[in-house]
Amino acid sequence: MRKSPRQQLLEHYRAHARDLPWRTPPGAKAAPDPYHVWLSEVMLQQTTVATVAPRFDAFLARWPTVEAMAAAPLEEVLGQWAGLGYYARARNLHACAVAVAGRGGFPDSEAGLRALPGIGDYTAAAVAAIAFGREAVVVDTNVERVVARYFAIRRPVKDARAEIRERAAFFYEGVDAGAMAQALMDLGATICRPRTPDCAACPLADTCAAHAGGDPASIPPRPPRKARPERHGTAFVIERDGAIFLVRRPEKGVLGGMAALPGSAWRDGAPPAPAAAAAAIRHVFTHFALTLAVESRPEPPRDVEGWWQPRDRLAQAGLPTLYVKALAAFDAARGAPSLLP
DNA sequence: GACCCGTGGTC
DNA sequence: TGACCAAGGGT
Structure with missing residues (x-):
């Protein structure tokens, strides 16, 4: 049986x-x-x-x-x-x-x-x-x-x-x-x-x-995939007394509510030209790919709320992978060891 | 119902 | 190496 x-x-x-x-x-x-x-x-x-x-x-x-x-x-x-x-x-x-x-x-x-x-x-x-x-x-x-x-x-x-x-x-x-x-x-x-x-x-x-x-x-048949658009933007690394200035992203949208590096809005299209920035990374999200330049800035932008996160406690900030990669690339370009895992 | 929303592994 | 894929849910 x-x-x-x-x-x-x-x-x-x-x-x-x-x-x-x-x-x-x-x-x-x-x-x-x-x-x-x-x-x-x-x-x-x-x-x-x-x-x-x-x-x-x-x-x-x-x-x-x-x-x-x-x-x-x-x-x-x-x-x-x-x-x-x-x-x-x-x-x-x-x-x-x-x-x-x-x-x-x-x-x-x-x-x-x-x-x-x-x-x-x-x-x-x-x-x-x-x-x-x-x-x-x-x-x-x-x-x-x-x-x-x-x-x-x-x-x-x-x-x-x-x-x-x-x-x-x-x-x-x-x-x-x-x-x-x-x-x-x-x-x-x-x-x-x-x-x-x-x-x-x-x-x-x-x-x-x-x-x-x-x-x-x-089986099952695979639906045709959709194109993944390109976007680009810049993130700022602002340091003071061994700490980095972080912000919290808006509740809605990409990486909603997460800790982040301050930066420009992300624009549509491929980045205009490589080079200027100290470092750049590419990060692929579900429905778009981002090229993010990473630049040093002396001071936080005016009217931007944020906090100073000590470098030796960066892991506790809860940064999403995009910004972990950005900081790692920035430190590598500068020849400094990264404090992130 | 179409679109939005991360990341790491696999081939 | 770029595309595919993962114990989906909210809007």
Whole structure:
């Protein structure tokens, strides 16, 4: 008698599950802490496991409970998040912690979780299933790809999302939704990969329509990519008594709310001419590429609010990667050792 | 629904 | 080496 695809997948997961700091071992009795599940799921949004793992530990060490995080100033949470990108997540993380602490704990239902800041369809379903053992259909991009291939749904994901979700429910029928979610996501990350699926290692290959069709990598079809425009600007390094003048970026927009070097607005187009500045870096964001000149200035611009950050405490300023790179390039051009990691 | 929003790894 | 990709959410 053949095992069901669901059981084959769950057995494969139990045998191959990666050891992640926020994951209770498959078959563990104790339910995971909802705070840990929520924090890891938000950190993992559009971010790889390898990047998140050490940063998750650091967050937990600094704020052991959701109440502790809620009691921290927003600026400290943003600083702890520095380098992880998509900084709206950090603002929403703090807002969510405040809401949860205020109501005395996490909601234990998908709908209750979905109403919190920074928790969308995916995260609500994942936390409800993994932390609270709720029935849920957890669908992320991994699950979309696995399901599209398993049922050979060849339309672009954005057109087939409703069908993919209906089909995904097949995998969640009658099983632990939290375990199935993690099993499907692990499968997508390690075997049913976007460009190079390893069907020889896949526990679902026997019954997978895309594998039978002979070209699983072509499912789902990839939408044409959009052009990435160029922008350019200048950042100022202003030093006084071993400290650097920093500012805080506006709440909305790129690097919203983060600590930053002061500088010019970023203009459209490639930089006019290389050279003048002491240093320059190139940084690629999601939807534009930036060439940033880095220049020394004697004084802060008038009417610009900011603070003097001692060089030996630069790491505590919580600078996003763009400005870490800018300062490193500036110091290198000057022949000085960098104090940044 | 289209667009905005980071960063590091991979090939 | 540039393009692709990642446990998405907000507007």
